[in-house]
Every structure is written in C-alpha cells, then in structure tokens.
Amino acid sequence: MTNTASVGAKRGAPAVTRPPASEDATRWGRLVAWKPYQALTGLIFASPRRQFLLLGIIPLIWLITQHLGPMLQMFQVSLLDAYPVAPGKETHFTLDNYGTFFTESVFQKPFFRTIIYSASLTFVTLLITYPVAYYLARYVKRENQLALLLLVLIPFWTGEIVRTYAIMILLGNNGAVNIALQWLGLIDRPIPFMFTGFSVSVGLIYLTALYMLLPLYSALEKLPRNFTEAAADLGAGPWTRFRRITLPLSLEGIGSGCTLVFLISTGYYGTPVLLGGPNSTVFAQTIAGFFHVAGDKWPTGAAFAVIMFVAALVLSGIFTRLIAFLRKGDS
C-alpha cells in the first residue's frame, strides 16, 4: 500500500467531478452539468447539516412570523391601553382589558353561554354520530365504506354560510319543520325555533358533525372485528361487548373528535349571528363587537379573544387528560 495514493482527497466538501454533458444530453443531463447549477448545489449540498439548515430556515421563519406572529401580536395588543396607537401618543401596559371581563357581567354571560353551548352540543354531536360511524365502520362492507363516506362528506364541502341558510329555511316559521308539523296536525301555530339557542345549536351541530364523524370512523375502523367476536364467544352480551370492548377501544377517536368539535364550535361567528337572537348571543359576537365600530376598542377585543382561546384550550386539555386517564384505566 502506498501512502501517496489519494492524499489529496480530504473530508468535507467534495469537489465537483461531473463530466461535461454531451451537446445532445437530456434536460436533466444539461441541468446537472450546468456550471452555475453545480456551483449552487455544491454550496447547498456540501454537508447534510447545511442542507438541513437551508431547507429549514424559510419554513421556520414562516412558522414564527405567520403562524405564531398573529397570536403573539394579539396577546400584546390585549395588554395595551390603546390600539391602534394614535400619532404622538404613547401606549402603556395594562391589565384593564382583562379586568373588564371579570368585572362586567354583561360579558360573562355570553362567555359561559358559549362554553355551555359548545360543550353540550359536542356531547350531542357525539351521540348522533357515534352510531353512524359505528354502522359505517362495522356493518358496511369494506368496498362500500368509501362510497358511503363520500356521500356523507358531500354536504361538508360547502361553506358555513350556505349551510346556515339551509338551516334557516328548515327552521323558519314557514320552514319545512313547522309546515310538516302543521300538516300532520301536531301543532296549530308555528313553533318559533328561529333566533333561539335551539336554532344556533342545530346549526352548529350541522356544521361540525363531520369533525366528530371522521375521527370516530377511523378509530372504529381500525378495531379488529374478532375482538368483539371473541368477547361474544366468552358469553358477553351485546351491551357488555360494547361497554367493555368497543367503547374503550374507540376512546381515542372520541377524544380527538370531541376536542376538535369543541374548539371549532367556539369560533363560529356567522352562524350565531344569522340563527341566534338577543338571548343567544355567543362570545364570538361579543369579541367581534369590539372590532366593528370605528374608533373601537381593539385591546379589549384582543383580551377577550385571548380569554376565549385559553379557556377553550384548557377545557379541551382537561378533556384530553380525562380520556387518556380512562384509556389507561381500561387497558
């Protein structure tokens, strides 16, 4: 072995050793043999570390400025005594915007209403969609499942406002439900469904059912059928099988479905405006109110939004913990 061989080759950035491309080379052949391209890729791909940093830097900036930035900015504004800043004036740090919420019950009412609405309609959505997902995942043949799922998905491709309007037509005094009930002779005069908490709830369930259905379906679909068959073999009745086998094993889907529906339902604005009335104002409307009028109180609105977000996160966090605890206890 001669030690003169390959002494020159050192670790680190490899020299560009591509041969020149033929005149008649393909597009890709010409590209990789093109000097500026080689210089550029030589710089970028010199080491996996550099490559990773260059790959990561732009998404990272995007995440911090675009994903996190708005939330941080909102939090910052919620601590100011005035925003937008008037020229020549200084702003001061204050907690008054948060104080407003805790001192004025006008604001607390819609807040708690939102929490109660969202929580209870999450539960109702779970009750409605669980059997639907269960049927789809456990009783329908695998080759038909996708077609039925696609069918159920269709209404969800359309937007919040269009679907809210559909509910308005359904529930109005001359709406389909009232007309049908009158025609059946069950009622004499229309029931005023609209502009109540009821109509808001129906609308929100209509909007969010999908976010419950999909996680439930995928959890139930993963569950092997022979589990319940084995349980049946051991003499477990249908109810016991469901309570002891199916339900615990679908807790994960229940958890993520409920969290999603809860979080999303606290954020609807258009639907409660269109379907609700003065006695069903939700917190989203309260928050929006601070941004509507000119010369408005943005810091208070921002503070209220922060309160809403934190409350929603804390509640869904507690719920997730609870589900995790239940899962551990059962397995």
Next chain:
Amino acid sequence: MSSEKEPLVRLEGISKSFGKAVALHEMDLTISPGEFVTFLGPSGCGKSTTLRILGGFEKPDTGRIILSGEDVTALPPERRHINMVFQDYALFPHMTVAQNMSFGLELKGMSKSAIKARLDELMAFLELTPFADRYPSQLSGGQRQRVALARALAPDPDLLLLDEPLGALDAKLRHQVQLELKSIQRRTHKAFFFVTHDQEEALTMSDRIVVMNAGRIEQDGTPEDLYFRPASRFVAEFVGDTNLIEGEIRGVDRASGQVRFDWQGIPLTGLAASGAPQEGQKMAASLRLENLSLHAEQPGTANAVRGRITERVFLGSRSAVDIALEDAPGQTLRVFTDVATLSQHGDAPVWVSWDADAMAILPH
C-alpha cells in the same frame, strides 16, 4: 495512480455505531476487479451497514474507503461510480422500464442517442426489450428484479452492490435467478458485492465469501474454504449442516497437521482448520453430514463410533438419520445417507466412520 496490484475497493479500518450499538468494528477489506464477493451473515451482523457505507448512504465513524485509488469516504452516493440493486428494487413507480433505466444515464450527461444505444444493448442482454414501455406495477417479481439490475448496470459502475435482491422471489425462481446473476456477472466482468443471509445462495454464486458476525469478519475465503475449512465455530454452524462436537486435544503432529482429539473418551483424529492447537486445549470439531458414512461392521478408517439409528428423515435424493451413540451416551450424530444404504440397516447397531481430513478442529 492505479497500478495492477491496486484493488478495486479498499476499506481501511471502517467502524460504525448507531447510538450505543456497534455495527462494524474496524473492518478492513479489499475487492478486486471482476470479483463476485458475497457478504454472508445473520441479520444485524453488519453486512448491510458495510454495503450502505460502500454506497454512500451511511458515513463511517472511522476509516477510509478507497475506490480505484481515490478516497471516496466523503463523497455522497451520486458522486461514486458504484450502483446498487435494492432489496425492494426501489423502481420508480411513475416511470417506465426504459425511463427507469435511462435515469442514471441522463444524469451522466449522455446524449440521447448514446442513451438509446445503451438501453437497447442492455435490454437485449437482459431480455427486457418487450417490457421497455411497461410500468413497474405491470411486471412480475422476477422481471422487476431484472429491471433493477439493468438500471444499476446501465451507468457502467465500477462496482455493483446487491442488497439481498432475491429475498422477494419464490424458491424456484430464486434458484434460477442465482444462476442467471452469476452468468451476468461473468459476462459483464463487473465486481459484484452481494449481501445475503442465505448460505446456500452464497455458496452457489460467489468467488469469495466474507462471513460476518457481530460487526466483525469471521472468515474471508472461497466457498470451499468456508465449507470444509471453517475458521470458527460460528462459520461451521452458519454455513451448511454440520455436527459440532466438543473435546480436548491429546496430541499434535506438526508434520501432517493431524490432531489427536478426545471426545467423551473416544479417541479421534482430525485436521486443525486454523491456528495452532496445543495439547490439552479444549476444542470443537465440525463433522459435515455428507462426510460421515454408515457401516454394519467396524470399518478400518481413522475414526469410527458405534450407535443406533433413532430418527430417519427422508429428503428425496437422500436421507438424514440421527444416530444415538453407544460409546458416548447422550450424544447423537446426524448423517446423510442414500436410501439404498439405509435400507440395509435395521435396528441393529451401526458404525459411523469418517476420515481424519473430514474432521475440522476449530477454536472453541
């Protein structure tokens, strides 16, 4: 720079760890041009790591890789004149057979006409011409394997790496492809670096086999060396079927290399496979099944023991029988024999005999 003595590939002191698990211990290895080298070993022995280091997919912690006299240790895969046939073939699903094959040629900057000529030549050689415009999903397992081979051969690499490429084929096809692969290697004069855990495959195809265990090379030699002169107990057990017996050295004849060996009180004579055994040492010995023969009467060979047949396994062209030894209670030997011989022996005691050079004495 590359003299005639210069090997094609030289690995110098290559080590690699993944976290706390050491995959390779300071490995040295050379591969000559045109050689069919097989890396053989159980999974996790470091053979695939060696292959991936050669291909450039893993960086060694220490050591150098010299390819045709050039240090390529720091070069990424795309800059090495080494191509690989992947275990799952890794054919590009959105490209036809021809497009898969020309991928590497395009990036070499070859002209369209040169690419076409090379494809035509290779497809004719590997009998792939009718499939040129098919997608990988439209091919059978054996055809995919050939396309993977063609794609790796197309850029005319110095060394071809094959990562258990026959694992996905069924037994019959596998055997056929083994022979095909060997013939392709002969006709292309390329160095093949083949990784497998299948000892039969290794014996069939290789010029040279490197047996790996726990990140170290156990033995590096011809298939015959490995089979008849295993360097270690591990090799003897891993390559082929064998009877391993344990005993003590009673004497060494330096001139002939013969070793007197005591097994459960039975005096035997064998040959030292490696090292220099000393009297009184505890050693193991490997007895290949086909080197043992059965007799009704005591034969006059160097080694003979008496026992009774306890188990007969019919294997088609031959049978395997287990013989419980009378001279060494609790010990059994397994022997290959033909059906005719076997039919002569009933329940009566039989003699098992073998020559001294059929018994390889191994370090314990």
Next chain:
Amino acid sequence: MSRSHRVVLSVVFWAFVVYLFVPLALMILMGFKDSKFIGFPIKSYTLDWYIGVFGDTELMVTFLYSVVIAVASTLVSVLMGTWLAVLLAGRAFVGRAAVYALMILPALVPGVISAIAFRIYARQLGIEPGMFAIIWAHAVHNVPFVTLVVMARLTTLPKSMGEAARDLGADPFVTFTRITLPYLKPALMGASIFCLLLSFDDFVRSFFLGSYQPTLPVLIFAKLRSGMSPEINAISAVALVLTAVLGVWAERSSRRMNKDT
C-alpha cells in the same frame, strides 16, 4: 352480530344522511319558488332566480373575486405546506415537536379568534383590509391541512426510492423534483382542491379582513341580514353544487391516483 342491531343502526345511518341532505335539498328547491317570499308551501315554480344568478354582474365579480383569492391563497398554502411536510417527515431534529405544534396551530385556533388575530397582525404590518389581506389569512390558515395530507403521503414513500435516485447520480434537488414530487402528486392534488374549497367557503376571515368588495359567503351573509329571498337560494345553490362537485371529484381522483402508484 344480530340482525336487529343492523336494522336499527342502518336506520340511524340513513336518518343521518337525510338530516344532512334535506336542508340543502330544500334550499335548492326554494330557489325555484315563484315568489319573493321564502317559506312553504311552494305553489308555483320558476327558473328566473337561477337565470338571474348568471345575469348579475355584481355577483359575477364577487364570484371571480372569491376564485382569485382561493387560487392565490392555495398556491401559497401548497408551497409552504409541502415545504413544512418535507421538513417534518425528514430526518429527526431537535425541536421537531415544537415545529409540528406551530405548524398545526392555525388549524386549531377557533375561527373568530383566528380572524381577529389576523386583523390585528395585518394592521400591525400595514396591510389594508382587502384582497391581499384575505389571501394572506387564507394562505396561513390552510397550511396545516396541506402539511398533514402531504406528510401522510410522504411517510408511505419507501426510503430506498430516494436512495436509488441518489445512487444513480441525482443530487437531492433532482431527487426531489423527479422522484418525490411525482410521488406526491395525488396528495398535492387533493390538498390543493381542499385549500381552494376552504378558501372559497371561508366566511369569518374574509368578513373581518375584507373591504368593500365582498367574497361570495360574505355577500350571501350581507344579503341574508337584510332578509331571505329566493335569489339568495339560487346563489347558495349554485355555490353548493360547484363546491360539492369539485370536492367529490377531487376525493375520487386522488383516491384513484393513490391506488395506482
């Protein structure tokens, strides 16, 4: 499992389907009513409302405005979402969990809060309410959906595929454009259509970040506030059919492509 369970569950399932479709069907039907007054019963029918939709210039401008916003925001979302997916599906790095959490954040912030956060941030950055502001908000909001879809597809790409390309002389860039991108095609298709629909359907962000020119949902909302009319039914029905057809088509074609490769 017993027959009675199957029957009961299938009744529940189809009742759910009816519950999903009946309101929309009634809405479409109401668009044919030959009266300005919304409500049942429908005594006579007309096509005038639907014909009117296509003759209304203001409406067409609004529709185009929505489409431009959807297309522009989708381009940004798909670019950034895919980039993030490649980063997150690649080699492990310190802080990956944090990057993942940040990535998913816009999808978890409830609508009105998200809209307000964008509104404040836009003012801070000096972006006037209007088309650009809406495009930007939609783009950011839709990134997580792209990332999730693309990541799911990327994890099914065998590692050996990229290694084979490198082995044959492709640098990481060529490997990405010639191997990874074609493999991601069905996911990118699906994610793009999903983004288009999310943007086209979005109300709350468009409402808070818009100026005088409304997007389609904002326009419907504004019209609804001044009273229901079959004209709104016709507009909504057209929007509904458009989005549903696009959604179903995307779902089907991406599934088919997924099967092929």
